[in-house]
Amino acid sequence: MSDTMSQISSSATGRDQSLGATPRPFAGKTVAVVHAAWHSCGSYQVNVGQIAAYKALGARVISVAMMDDLAPRPPRGARWPTYIEASQDIGADRRYYSGAPFSALASRLLVDGWWRLIHGDQASWLIELAKRTPLPEGFESETIDFIHANHYFTLPFVETLMRGRKVPVVLETQDIQARQYMLRNKGGFFIPPYATYDDMLELELSWMRRADLCAHLNEEEHRDFQKLLPELRHALIYPAVLSAPLARGRDVIIVASDNYGNYVSLRWFLEEVVPLARGARVAIYGNIDGGVKRRDAGLYEAHRSLFKGRVDDIGAVYANAGCVLLPTVEGHGLSIKAVEALSCGVPLVATPLAFRGMQVDPATLGNVALAENAQQFAELWRDAQARAEGGHAPSPERSDTRRLYEDAFSQEAYARALATAAAEL
CATH class of the missing domain: 3.40.50 (Rossmann fold)
Structure with a gap:
């Protein structure tokens, strides 16, 4: 896991x-x-x-x-x-x-x-x-x-x-x-x-x-x-899964630890999605930076500015988020990263695979935008960023994803x- x-x-x-x-x-x-x-x-x-x-x-x-x-x-x-x-x-x-x-x-x-x-x-x-x-x-x-x-x-x-x-x-x-x-x-x-x-x-x-x-x-x-x-x-x-703080910020973030499935997913995001996002911003937290650098030094150097590494207070990262990206294209089992994102109540931009293992149709969640390909992911990412910057995110404690967390993962x-x-x- x-x-x-x-x-x-x-x-x-x-x-x-x-x-x-x-x-x-x-x-x-x-x-x-x-x-x-x-x-x-x-x-x-x-x-x-x-x-x-x-x-x-x-x-x-x-x-x-x-x-x-x-x-x-x-x-x-x-x-x-x-x-x-x-x-x-x-x-x-x-x-x-x-x-x-x-x-x-x-x-x-x-x-x-x-x-x-x-x-x-x-x-x-x-x-x-x-x-x-x-x-x-x-x-x-x-x-x-x-x-x-x-x-x-x-x-x-x-x-x-x-x-x-x-x-x-x-x-x-x-x-x-x-x-x-x-x-x-x-x-x-x-x-x-x-x-x-x-x-x-x-x-x-x-x-x-x-x-x-x-x-x-x-x-x-x-x-x-x-x-x-x-x-x-x-x-x-x-x-x-311990709840993340409710998100009330404007940052666009990815949180990922260093495992092979996360590396494959982030490689897809960096190679396929980022070039289509026309300068949309994101900060990538967690020790996945070391995994990318070890497996593909060129890819890491090309996107070095996006990586923030492991931080002592990841809760503060979630609290300052206005959107969480879940660009998952590889992996088995339930994603704890996805559950953490649910708990903070923030709008999510995700691939369907991010919700693997859950008995839920993510398309029914009001604050989740689902992307089937890189082009769609980039467009939804830009839209979510604009809403976050405009302060238009819904109240996290009343969001569909927060309610799902409380009912199933608390x-x-x-x-x-x-x-x-x-x-x-």
Whole structure:
């Protein structure tokens, strides 16, 4: 999953209070939210929302972060300090960390994991790492009543955490990961014979069968997994995304993190749309600048002035917006970036793919202008900019997109959906 607003600071206390009227079916129980040790990405924001929701439902919530690479014992090493510092707002009552140690190389990791990885089999590599991830320091004192795992590849680690006990496990899939691996492999260096989509998908499905319930955060993913695993229980639960500030400015912005899908989309925008926009203005925020520069230095230099990079307060960027552009032509799964744009209530200029995974027809949203091609996108962009400069934007709190956010993607909506799904286990 891509895109983030995790730079917006919001205290756990504030999130809990906003959900104060929610029933508390987890009162007196401890819930472990197990996730990859990622930050500054859409998946991290999803984890923050999960923890806040379970706390609002009455649980004591612990975060268990698993490193997706070989790493020294936390908090040592290059990646652990960075992750721990960047995830201070995660909101858990207690935090644990673990990852496969370098000593795992003495096992069959080179054969079962690394050898497959160099052929593009990221699915096997992550599973083999998870199998070798030890119980976190101090975790032996915990008694877990419920586990919410993120991504199939954490499930071997989840079995280590369960220590032979039977604990209900909800697996939040966050897209078909084999699809993401194939997309990433387009931009990486691997050697033949290349890993196939079918082989990686089969490994993914085999581990998913161990979960008690599979939760999916977008409509496409829900439909596909129901067909692939009809014997399992499935639930469509949109993620909770922290709201951006309501937009009351005049800036035209794009917000994007560095992943391959965003790079492809931004390349289309810069190469195909910008030349037709006749000087329309836009500022591009997020670490996508580094991704463009790394993959196409010439393209980056030609549009260097548009890139503003990662900022400490992305909330201020949304607050000053008069229009958000969503030029999405590549990507799978729900776009957190699109949900953030919905939440700020600002007029949007978007391609239909920006709304992938949502059970909504974006053409019915009054403050969304949809573009089917580059020429149309450029025209709608100019029109939206003129309205923003003229101060003619509708009240953000009463906009169609803000209402959609509150009904489907707010913390309250997510907690209600989680409580309903968990009641069936």
